[in-house]
Amino acid sequence: MSRGFGADIVVAGAGPAGIAAAVRARECGRSVLVLDDNPSAGGQIWRGEQSHGQGSFWLRRFAGCAAKLITSARIVDGDAQRRRLILETQDEAFALEYGKLILAIGARELFLPFPGWTTPNVMGIGGLQALVKSGLRISGKRIVVAGTGPLMLAAADYFRRHNAVVPVIAEQAGWIRLARFLLHLAKHPGKLCQAAVLRFGLRRSRYLASCWVEAANGNEKLESVRLRQDARVWDEDCDYLATGYGFKPNSELAELMNCRICNTGVDVDAFQRTSQEDIYAAGECTGIGGAELAIVEGETAGYAAAGRNDLAEKLFRKRSKARQFAAALERAFAPREELRRLPSAGTIVCRCEDVVWERLESMKSWRSAKLHTRCGMGPCQGRICGPILEFLLGLEPDSVRPPVFPARLESLVAANEIKEGICQ
Amino acid sequence: MTECGAEEIVELRINGTGVRVRAGTSVAAAVLLSGEPVFRRSVSGEGRGPLCGMGICFECRVTIDDLEHCRSCQILCRDGMEVRTA
Numbered sequence: 001m002s003r004g005f006g007a008d009i010v011v012a013g014a015g016p017a018g019i020a021a022a023v024r025a026r027e028c029g030r031s032v033l034v035l036d037d038n039p040s041a042g043g044q045i046w047r048g049e050q051s052h053g054q055g056s057f058w059l060r061r062f063a064g065c066a067a068k069l070i071t072s073a074r075i076v077d078g079d080a081q082r083r084r085l086i087l088e089t090q091d092e093a094f095a096l097e098y099g100k101l102i103l104a105i106g107a108r109e110l111f112l113p114f115p116g117w118t119t120p121n122v123m124g125i126g127g128l129q130a131l132v133k134s135g136l137r138i139s140g141k142r143i144v145v146a147g148t149g150p151l152m153l154a155a156a157d158y159f160r161r162h163n164a165v166v167p168v169i170a171e172q173a174g175w176i177r178l179a180r181f182l183l184h185l186a187k188h189p190g191k192l193c194q195a196a197v198l199r200f201g202l203r204r205s206r207y208l209a210s211c212w213v214e215a216a217n218g219n220e221k222l223e224s225v226r227l228r229q230d231a232r233v234w235d236e237d238c239d240y241l242a243t244g245y246g247f248k249p250n251s252e253l254a255e256l257m258n259c260r261i262c263n264t265g266v267d268v269d270a271f272q273r274t275s276q277e278d279i280y281a282a283g284e285c286t287g288i289g290g291a292e293l294a295i296v297e298g299e300t301a302g303y304a305a306a307g308r309n310d311l312a313e314k315l316f317r318k319r320s321k322a323r324q325f326a327a328a329l330e331r332a333f334a335p336r337e338e339l340r341r342l343p344s345a346g347t348i349v350c351r352c353e354d355v356v357w358e359r360l361e362s363m364k365s366w367r368s369a370k371l372h373t374r375c376g377m378g379p380c381q382g383r384i385c386g387p388i389l390e391f392l393l394g395l396e397p398d399s400v401r402p403p404v405f406p407a408r409l410e411s412l413v414a415a416n417e418i419k420e421g422i423c424q
Numbered sequence: 425m426t427e428c429g430a431e432e433i434v435e436l437r438i439n440g441t442g443v444r445v446r447a448g449t450s451v452a453a454a455v456l457l458s459g460e461p462v463f464r465r466s467v468s469g470e471g472r473g474p475l476c477g478m479g480i481c482f483e484c485r486v487t488i489d490d491l492e493h494c495r496s497c498q499i500l501c502r503d504g505m506e507v508r509t510a
Contacts, residue, residue, distance in 0.1 A: 135449030
């Protein structure tokens with residue numbers, strides 16, 4: 001257990017927001033330490049990409065800015081009073097101290113349960129993409145992409161470029177909403193153009209609106225999915241289903257450190273300050289908005305944390321435009337009512353503890369679901385089933401307790417010693 | 425792995441069988457490449473494989489060098505690694 005190392009500014013998360021924050025804070029001459037749970041920097045969107053335009057631009061600047069980076073490290077506990085974080089790597093536990101902390105801890109995909117969704121090879125849209133980026137070959141595989149949002153087009157295009165066949169892209173939103181969203185896109189010609197290029201590349205794939213997956217078939221391995229569009233129901237053979245209904249901010253670490261959470265995510269002011277002194281938040285954890293918004297929020301947080309509010313202010317206009325786009329996204333792609341009726345009595349909702357829907361249907365609170373069924377008490381700590389029950393039953397998530405991530409016993413002992421001041 | 429050319433290759437064992445992958449491949453990708461879709465058994469015995477691909481869902485847990493519950497999507501393959509699925 002080592003102690004006493006840290007930096008003026010510690011950034012949690014090396015995705016677009018964290019990288020942008022680190023680069024700007026370094027430009028202001030501050031020492032910066034960036035932490036990430038993944039094996040390399042880039043976050044989910046820039047993971048394993050060398051040629052990606054904006055991604056390679058920021059990753060290059062990051063590599064050249066002399067910020068320290070610790071990867072494969074997860075934060076398991078934090079103490080806002082003492083400005084400390086407890087960090088666990090593959091074989092060690094550390095405590096580190098920060099002057100200012102910038103939370104850029106991103107978001108996770110929102111999954112909705114349907115019969116068969118626990119079958120192997122049913123994956124998140126971002127999940128399958130991450131696996132391909134980390135070496136999975138999908139050449140010749142049939143991949144159904146189903147869920148909601150423009151990310152589906154980008155992911156389908158990515159799969160196609162890796163020589164997979166994408167027979168169907170099933171978008172749960174209806175055409176009226178999609179048309180409204182396209183109208184909004186006219187305000188962002190770059191994005192409209194991007195969408196058109198993607199759609200053209202995917203001209204061999206059927207893009208179906210008001211369409212969703214009702215069931216996944218296969219025993220121990222996916223064989224087909226049952227799709228529904230209005231009254232039409234059919235089975236589509238596939239090797240993988242890539243599915244996701246948007247994103248959910250990762251707010252657990254912020255909650256643990258007593259930062260206020262609002263309905264979009266971690267609550268921040270114009271300078272990306274949270275309700276806790278010296279803790280900032282940027283990117284998807286403050287509300288879902290995509291990489292462009294995450295970058296400008298990260299830059300703002302980086303400047304502000306470095307004491308340069310004058311520079312941060314210059315980014316406000318750009319940020320507000322990116323936020324308008326985020327709001328339009330949310331309106332167009334909110335999951336429809338029918339999706340609440342997808343799970344059947346025996347459909348597993350909590351994948352860690354195998355809790356089925358009929359045991360959860362009548363629950364009035366997250367706490368009673370936990371106490372009566374063990375829902376949310378497995379290793380993912382409710383990160384997957386929590387948002388599901390929020391959507392299906394309107395249950396508010398329970399308070400967060402340390403460790404915020406499953407940790408080794410020695411890390412917990414070390415964390416406790418640090419809290420008690422034993423290792424002074 | 426003929427298409428790899430000069431790229432660095434890593435050799436590991438998955439359920440006792442030798443597997444060669446490019447350096448930088450995650451253990452989760454290697455397990456799927458080896459043809460195994462089931463990574464772990466759930467508490468009720470269902471076969472499960474990766475879901476989130478980003479270290480959050482814990483569905484891709486495997487045993488690596490006798491250490492159980494390793495999230496295979498967050499760990500890169502290393503030479504000589506012994507991976508066991510359920």
